[in-house]
Amino acid sequence: MAARDLQERIKKLILDRRLASGAPLPTEPELMEHLGASRNSVREALKALQAMGIVEIRHGFGTYVGPMSLAPMIEGLAFRTVAGHYRGEDSLLQLLELREAVETGLASRLSGRIPDADLIELDALVDRMEEEAARGAGLAETDRAFHATLYRGLDNALLCEVLEAFWDAFHRVRTDLGGEPQDPKVTCRQHREILDAVRSGDSMRAEEAIREHFGNIRARLSTTAPQSPHTRHNERV
Amino acid sequence: MAARDLQERIKKLILDRRLASGAPLPTEPELMEHLGASRNSVREALKALQAMGIVEIRHGFGTYVGPMSLAPMIEGLAFRTVAGHYRGEDSLLQLLELREAVETGLASRLSGRIPDADLIELDALVDRMEEEAARGAGLAETDRAFHATLYRGLDNALLCEVLEAFWDAFHRVRTDLGGEPQDPKVTCRQHREILDAVRSGDSMRAEEAIREHFGNIRARLSTTAPQSPHTRHNERV
DNA sequence: CGGTATTTGTCCGTATGTATA
DNA sequence: CTATACATACGGACAAATACC
Numbered sequence: 262m263a264a265r266d267l268q269e270r271i272k273k274l275i276l277d278r279r280l281a282s283g284a285p286l287p288t289e290p291e292l293m294e295h296l297g298a299s300r301n302s303v304r305e306a307l308k309a310l311q312a313m314g315i316v317e318i319r320h321g322f323g324t325y326v327g328p329m330s331l332a333p334m335i336e337g338l339a340f341r342t343v344a345g346h347y348r349g350e351d352s353l354l355q356l357l358e359l360r361e362a363v364e365t366g367l368a369s370r371l372s373g374r375i376p377d378a379d380l381i382e383l384d385a386l387v388d389r390m391e392e393e394a395a396r397g398a399g400l401a402e403t404d405r406a407f408h409a410t411l412y413r414g415l416d417n418a419l420l421c422e423v424l425e426a427f428w429d430a431f432h433r434v435r436t437d438l439g440g441e442p443q444d445p446k447v448t449c450r451q452h453r454e455i456l457d458a459v460r461s462g463d464s465m466r467a468e469e470a471i472r473e474h475f476g477n478i479r480a481r482l483s484t485t486a487p488q489s490p491h492t493r494h495n496e497r498v
Numbered sequence: 499m500a501a502r503d504l505q506e507r508i509k510k511l512i513l514d515r516r517l518a519s520g521a522p523l524p525t526e527p528e529l530m531e532h533l534g535a536s537r538n539s540v541r542e543a544l545k546a547l548q549a550m551g552i553v554e555i556r557h558g559f560g561t562y563v564g565p566m567s568l569a570p571m572i573e574g575l576a577f578r579t580v581a582g583h584y585r586g587e588d589s590l591l592q593l594l595e596l597r598e599a600v601e602t603g604l605a606s607r608l609s610g611r612i613p614d615a616d617l618i619e620l621d622a623l624v625d626r627m628e629e630e631a632a633r634g635a636g637l638a639e640t641d642r643a644f645h646a647t648l649y650r651g652l653d654n655a656l657l658c659e660v661l662e663a664f665w666d667a668f669h670r671v672r673t674d675l676g677g678e679p680q681d682p683k684v685t686c687r688q689h690r691e692i693l694d695a696v697r698s699g700d701s702m703r704a705e706e707a708i709r710e711h712f713g714n715i716r717a718r719l720s721t722t723a724p725q726s727p728h729t730r731h732n733e734r735v
Numbered sequence: 736c737g738g739t740a741t742t743t744g745t746c747c748g749t750a751t752g753t754a755t756a
Numbered sequence: 757c758t759a760t761a762c763a764t765a766c767g768g769a770c771a772a773a774t775a776c777c
Contacts, residue, residue, distance in 0.1 A: 263744085264744070264745090275582060276580060287774095288762065288763090289762080295771080298746090299747075300746085301541075301745065302746080304538075304542060304544075305541060305542055308542045308543075308545045308546045308549075309546060311546065312547070312549040312550050313570060313573060313577075318763075319754090320752080320754085320764070321753030321755090322753080322761095322762055323761095324763085331571075331574070332572045333570060333578075334570075334574065337550045337551055337571065338567070340550075340552060341566040343513065344512065347516060350777090352656075352769075354550045355655065355656040358656075358657065362604060362652065362654065362657055363603065366599075366604050366606070366607065367600075367603050369604075369705075370599060388756060417599065419589070419592040419595075419596050420596045420599055525743085526742075526743070527742090536767065537768095538765070541743085541744090545740075556773090556774085557773050558741080558743055558744085558772070558773030558775080559741090559775080560742065560774095608747050
């Protein structure tokens with residue numbers, strides 16, 4: 262009777278007091294008194310809110326309003342995808358197609374709207390990507406930065422966060438499942454093409470470039486997709 | 499030391515046993531023994547997993563693998579948006595723009611890919627919308643069904659779920675904040691236009707129709723959105 | 736219909752680890 | 757190093773909800 266209600270009341274408390282991210286919450290004893298519940302119930306409610314990124318609990322220090330990032334969504338999406346994959350579904354492909362649909366759809370918005378500063382940064386990122394590819398290093402982080410920077414010009418922080426969340430979830434699942442990385446050379450060339458396309462302002466060309474990039478990942482995916490891992494998986498899941 | 503680990507081990511247990519949604523989990527005493535932790539710790543871990551939609555707890559019955567829906571994401575997005583709005587940010591507008599960017603971007607994919615059965619259903623939905631508008635009823639549910647049906651033809655269940663989640667979050671926030679509903683007549687006309695546009699296969703026209711639809715909502719939003727612009731809090735992204 | 740067993744919900748008390756002063 | 761405040765973890769107890777006989 263109180264369990265679900267406690268979370269709502271704590272959320273209401275945050276809203277009523279206009280607490281910003283990082284602001285301290287009342288201590289557990291204070292919350293016990295304010296909410297009229299035991300320590301255990303309060304703790305369970307806080308744990309649930311922590312899982313949703315609404316509060317942040319620091320051991321031996323206190324409880325604070327969380328960053329309200331989309332990290333919980335990443336967790337949920339990643340687990341859902343891994344679980345589906347293990348059960349023989351094409352969940353990983355669906356996640357990739359979700360990214361493809363959204364990012365290709367955004368291509369037309371991108372054309373000519375990217376600030377020069379971002380274009381320069383994107384150039385540097387592709388350069389770094391080629392340098393990493395040359396020395397055989399992983400270029401996952403650079404790829405992430407490229408996609409993040411690409412959509413920064415849309416001037417919507419929420420949209421960028423969602424896209425980054427999709428990227429994170431996909432990347433986590435693919436690495437946890439031990440998928441083979443695609444050919445770095447091809448990846449570099451395709452990112453260069455995306456960058457040139459959006460710079461030229463040709464929306465159709467940009468869309469095609471992004472579509473081809475995802476088509477490449479998809480091809481790598483289908484080679485390792487139908488597996489039933491009796492082996493163990495990473496503990497990161 | 500065990501808190502974060504317990505969640506991972508329970509998730510690992512679900513993956514190892516290939517448990518599908520709705521499958522029963524071990525009872526709390528069994529989990530206590532299997533994980534070597536006390537009941538409170540197990541319960542807190544389960545509460546966190548419940549908040550992420552990974553498990554489902556039914557009082558007096560048992561614990562089960564959750565539906566793994568995007569409901570937690572809706573909660574998180576909605577709360578994040580409400581909290582931001584109360585603190586004077588344009589979070590609600592950002593959420594709307596997120597929907598607009600994604601849905602307009604999907605318009606080109608839609609053209610000519612919608613099955614006839616879905617087109618018939620969409621016709622019926624707009625008819626119902628007009629009927630509801632005529633008698634002054636709320637047409638939120640019908641609007642939700644329209645958008646859900648529209649993107650069903652993309653053949654990606656995950657994408658549809660994400661779009662529905664965005665819709666739910668936006669609608670919940672707007673109603674919680676007591677925003678004024680837009681003119682039903684205009685809404686009906688714009689949905690009819692969207693439907694006709696995607697039926698014609700003209701992707702540019704479809705994109706424009708969707709953009710105008712969102713433009714209408716945005717206009718309604720801006721009348722009540724900006725409050726206390728001088729109360730700027732310092733916050734990290 | 737009632738009784739009983741099972742399972743989760745809530746609460747209390749206590750001890751331990753951690754960070755600040 | 758000591759003291760204080762806080763979160764973490766444990767074990768036990770009873771209440772509430774559900775299923776089954």
